Amino acid sequence: MVSSQFSGMSVAGMCKPLLFPVNDPGTVTTDHIEMDFSDVFGPLTVEVNNIDNPSFDSVDESSELVYDDPEVIFARSHSLVGPSNCVSQSLKLSKLTIHESDSDNLLELVESVTEEAIEDIKEVINEESLNDEDRSLVEIERVSIDDFEVLKVVGQGAFAKVYQVRKKGTSEIYAMKVMRKDKIxxxxxxxxxxxxxxxxxxIEHPFVVQLRYSFQTKYRLYLVLDFVNGGxxxxxxxxxxxxxxxxxxxxAAEIVSAVSHLHSKGIMHRDLKPENILMDVDGHVMLTDFGLAKQFEESTRSNSMCGTLxxxxxxxxxxxxxxxxADWxxxxxxxxEMLTGKPPFCGGNREKIQQKIVKDKIKLPGYLSSEAHALLKGLLQKEAxxxxxxxxxxxxxxxxHKWFKPINWKKLDAREIEPSFRPEVAGKYCVANFEKRWTDMPVVDSPAASPNGGNPFKDFSYVRPTASFLQNNSPAC
Incomplete structure (x- = not known):
């Protein structure tokens, strides 16, 4: 994902200060707020309460409790993938959590790339090309790590880091997801x-981040996607x-539109959560991270244990x-969570959360409308x-549904419905809306070992045809 002439260019000076300052997890302050968004957002939380609030204990199925004191939750589980067979009824998943262990011996990305770049590009990129149907649309373009300049780290997961990159010779900015084959x-x-x-x-949809390129080297896989910098x-x-x-x-309507489009293509996302939804400069949401997604047939069911608890x-x-x-x-x-600041079932250890999801009745906040209550009850129905x-x-x-009555779905898919909030974005290089624990990272990567076995990633390279969006039909409704 990097060029051999790695620059490590800093863009800190190019971004205006965030409207809402970044703070350490644990407290949220209201200092230096320049504008009042009380008509858009709920009350700002000054201090984070214990997520094991007694008011969130298990409730009897015959009663429906409400709470009027919203609080924001910051601690959450990570995405996980478990075995393909059904899990036991003991509901113990603690051994399935994925963790990434960083090597103590970090190398600059350029150092590990330079050793492999020329050999791997000749060996891998030259033998891969576009699918036959794409050849008639655009002239074949080949890309490699030498075509991109790394600017910032903007994310990190179990197998991957995500970087802000610029395509050399252009002003195009992308997000590049880099995955280590040995870890995979x-x-x-x-x-x-x-x-x-x-x-x-x-996938081609106005509320889904698009893949622009993919390629590989001996040690890593690379996905180059739209850079969406509203955070x-x-x-x-x-x-x-x-x-x-x-x-x-x-x-919610934009997410529903995106998910229904995926389903119409026979795809389940299986890891929908706020961390996998980006916001663009116009305030629209963009669904991303398809690492746990799966293609399905209507008559089949999946037994994989996956998702975020x-x-x-x-x-x-x-x-x-x-x-x-499961996506719904x-x-x-x-x-x-958008309406209350926390998921409906949270607090306690992993097993307790699982028990709440399976057994507890949803507790609906009294400050929400009856239409919102009805929609939440319908979506959070335990029987699929x-x-x-x-x-x-x-x-x-x-x-x-009556809660969505104000939504004109055709205008929504045409991006003609404007959200009342737009994130503070100071140009396409700005990374101010990403967490500082990522953007302050030095652009380094752990040295990767050779993956065991053969290379299972044949035909991984891809270039999206530039005319494809115009030639596709409008998104499925």
Whole structure:
């Protein structure tokens, strides 16, 4: 993902100060707020309460409690992938969590790249090309790590780092996801990585981040995507506290539109959460991170244990097999968190959270409208066949819900409905809306070992045809 003439260019001076300052997890202050967004966001939280609040203990199925004191949650689980077989009813998942261990001997990315670049590009890139259907659309373009200049780190996960990069000779800015093959092979997750690349080549939607290029070297895989620099939805939730219903409605509608498009293409996302939703300069949300996504058939169910615990549907936790209905549960959790500042089932250890998801009744805040209550109840229905969006009418059950009555779905998909909030973005180089723990990182990477076994990533290279969006039909409704 880097050029051999690595620059490490700093862009700190190019961004204006954030409207809401970045703080250490644990407290949120209101110092230096320049504008009042109280008509858009809920009340700012001055201090983070214990997430094990007694008011969130298990409730009886016959009662429905409400709470009026919203608080923002900062601690959460990481995405995980478990075994393909069904899990036991003991609900113990602690051994399935993925952790990334950084080497003590960090090398500058340019040092590890220079050794492999020329050999790998000749060996891998030259033997791969575009699919046959793409040849008629555009002249074949080949890309490699030498075509990009690394600017900043903007994210980090279990197998990957994400960098802000510039394509050399242009002013085009991208996000480059770099994955180590040795780590992928160690965890036996090659199929997930191949599926992510394959799925991204099939998606074209106004609220989904687009894959522009993919390629590989001997040691790493590279996905080059649109750079969306309004920050993650979680970043904005962290600073704003919670969203008013009118704003949350637009975000939720855009997410629903994106997820329904995925389902129409036979794709489940399976890891919907605020960290996997970006916000662009115009305030629209963009779905990203398809590392756990899977292609499916309507008549089949998946038994993989995957996702992020607070957003997992009950059927995933119980190992009963799941289908696209699990995504609609996650959308319900997302909406609940946008409106209240925390997921509906959280607090305590992993096993306690699982028990809450499977057994506890949702507790609806009294300050939400009755229409929001109804939608949340429908999406957070524990029995998948009864869940909103999973009946005979499909997605129209959600789009036609009374809470979404103000939404014109055609205008929404045309990006003609403008959110009432836009993140502070000072130009396309600005990284102010990403967490400082990432953007302050030196642009380094751990030295990678040779992956064991052969190379399972044949035909990984891809260049998106520039005319493809114009030739596609409009997104499925």
């Amino acid at each position: 092979m160690e965890k036996n997750h090659a199929e997930y990585m191949k599926a992510e690349r394959e799925i991204l080549t099939k 993650h939805l979680f970043f904005q939730l962290y600073h704003q506290g919670l969203f008013r219903e009118d704003l949350a409605r637009i975000y 607070e957003y997992m549907a009950p059927e995933i936790i119980l190992g009963k097999g799941h289908d696209k209905a 549960w996650s959308v319900g959790v997302l909406l609940f 066949p009864k869940r909103l969006g999973c009946g005979a009418k499909g997605i129209s059950e959600i789009k036609g």
